Amino acid sequence: MADRITLTGLRVFGRHGVFEHEKRDGQEFIVDITAFLDLTPAATSDDLTKTLHYGELAELAAGIVAGEPYDLIESVAGKIADEVFAKDARLTEIEVTVHKPSAPIPLTFDDVAVTVHRVR
Template identity: 80%
Template sequence: MSDRITLTGLRVFGRHGVFEHEKREGQEFVVDITVWLDLSAAASTDELTKTLHYGELAELAAGIVGGEPYDLIESVAGRIAGEVLEDRRLRAVEVTVHKPSAPIPLTFDDVAVTIRRER
């Protein structure tokens, strides 16, 4: 299945991390999501109900990132992937959670975890 919808650069404030100060102070996380599904019905009918509403996808991910704190961004990405894949129309989902302000005492651009789940 080559049809896909991609949401990139979703920025959400969250409180994830293994250190107490990360949970207390929080930081910005960036989320990228790609979902694979058959988009032929949406393309031929021009009906929103025949596709995945990417606004709702963004809201779902933002609710998870901005919600319950986790120690690991692996857990955040896994929860997003699991909830997105509840939509039975989807064949696969890939979620990347970036933690650009991770507490690493070195110069770096980004830390990210990517999880892919398929049916």
């Protein structure tokens, strides 16, 4: 399926990480989501109910990132993907990337990210 809705660069403060200071102090995470579904019904009807509401998608993802702390960003990405899939049966695939640009790595780097991909 070629149709998709993409949300990139969602910035949310969260408390995820293996180290105690990561859960205590928290940091900013960045989330990208690509949801695959047939957009023909929305395009032909101009009806919001015929598509995935990207505002609600952003709110759901932000709630997970800002919510319960996880040790791994793999868990955060998986939780987002699973929750979005559970809320909308029209989705055929979803890809979620969680970036952790302030990961505790004692070297110079631009980003650390994990991507999960789910197919129905």
